[in-house]
Amino acid sequence: MVKIITDSTCDLTKERMEEIGVTCVPLTVHIGNDIYLDGVDLSKAEFYEKLRTEKSFPTTAQPTPHTFEEVFTAALEEADEVVCLLISSELSGTVQSANIAKNTMEREEIHILDSRTTCLSLGLLVEIAAQRAKEGKTAAEIMTELEGLTSRVRICAGIETLEYLKKGGRLSGTAAALGTMLNIRPLMGILDGKVLMLGKARGNKKMYAQLKQMVEEEGIDDDYPVLLGHAQSMENYEKFKEACGDLIEGRTQLYGDIGCVVGAHAGPGIVGIAFIKKA
Structure with missing residues (x-):
């Protein structure tokens, strides 16, 4: 066994x-002077609440x-x-x-x-x-x-707000303000162990469509399930799942709840899909 x-x-x-x-x-999650065990004495909902209200930026160990x-x-x-x-x-x-x-x-x-x-x-x-x-x-x-x-697993995710990229120092205040005004949604992925920005979309509807297109271009290995998830936004999750439509129909669909590692930098409202790329 x-x-x-x-x-x-x-x-x-x-x-x-x-x-x-x-x-x-x-x-371990550090927020201000407080230390928590991720998922043990700090739930994902509690983490996002603290992310919204605490002045200090959370870190993990x-x-x-x-x-x-x-x-x-x-x-x-x-x-x-x-x-x-x-x-x-x-x-x-x-x-x-x-x-x-x-x-x-x-x-x-x-x-x-x-x-x-x-x-x-x-x-x-x-x-x-x-x-x-x-x-x-x-x-x-x-x-x-x-x-x-490990070389074929992929994640394509969209970020609804620029606020936390700004708070984490990954985006300047000017760029964040302009991006918010233009309704920009950054698209991200992970490749070779590192988080990458893959592009951007204007508004949630186009974000869902572009994420779907990215997955289609990579191609899904039919031998494996897909995993869709979100960060504290079931509404976004359901709309994204609907937008994926024929892409995920007939496949085993699993569920994920995005937590502190990505959530600290991207905030609530994220949606994403993980899959195994065709060999």
């Missing part, structure tokens, strides 16, 4: 992770090696092997902490994957890993498949 472990940046809901038997290691030791120990008490999929090492030191814990424990049954992504696309890889574990695949078989997918 293989136990799947991930971190709280995967943006699957707590209920979903419990349903598919995945253990989640929380990152990786779990400690000791935390991973505890999680790995507990996992190996109920499973023969562990596959641990984590946020891109380009974005966080979480993979480093996990590897330190593995080396300290000297347990070959622990397999750690730098997913080279985060957010909904990490969530999609976690869903695939959990399904393979359910099918009885070994850790080596799961790792081989996942290693092949």
Whole structure:
């Protein structure tokens, strides 16, 4: 039996992770003088509320090696092997902490994957890993498949407000004001472990259409599900899902709830889709 472990940046809901038997290691969120465990004592709704009201910009910190030791120990008490999929090492030191814990424990049954992504696309890889574990695949078989997918997993997402890009220093006040006036919606993705701006659209309707077009141009591998998600805007999510229409019809559709890693910089209202690109 293989136990799947991930971190709280995967943006699957707590209920979903419990349903598919995945253990989640929380990152730490710092807001002002307060420190929270992501998803444990700070829900996504509470995070966005604090993002709106607090003056200080939130930051995140990786779990400690000791935390991973505890999680790995507990996992190996109920499973023969562990596959641990984590946020891109380009974005966080979480993979480093996990590897330190593995080396300290000297347990070959622990397999750690730098997913080279985060957010909904990490969530999609976690869903695939959990399904393979359910099918009885070994850790080596799961790792081989996942290693092949890290270069093909994609996320295309749209940002509804420029306010938080400005707050985080990624956009000047002048550019944010002009962009807001023009109803600009930045489009983002993750490639080679880094967050990239892919383009921009004017208004939500065009944002949905351009995101769909980006996915169509990449092409979806029919052997895998798609995962759609949002940040505190079910209305945007439903409209985006409707706009995707024929693109996702007939496919297994999974759900994600975008949290603090992307949300801190992009704010509420984000929508996105994760998928495996055709080989």
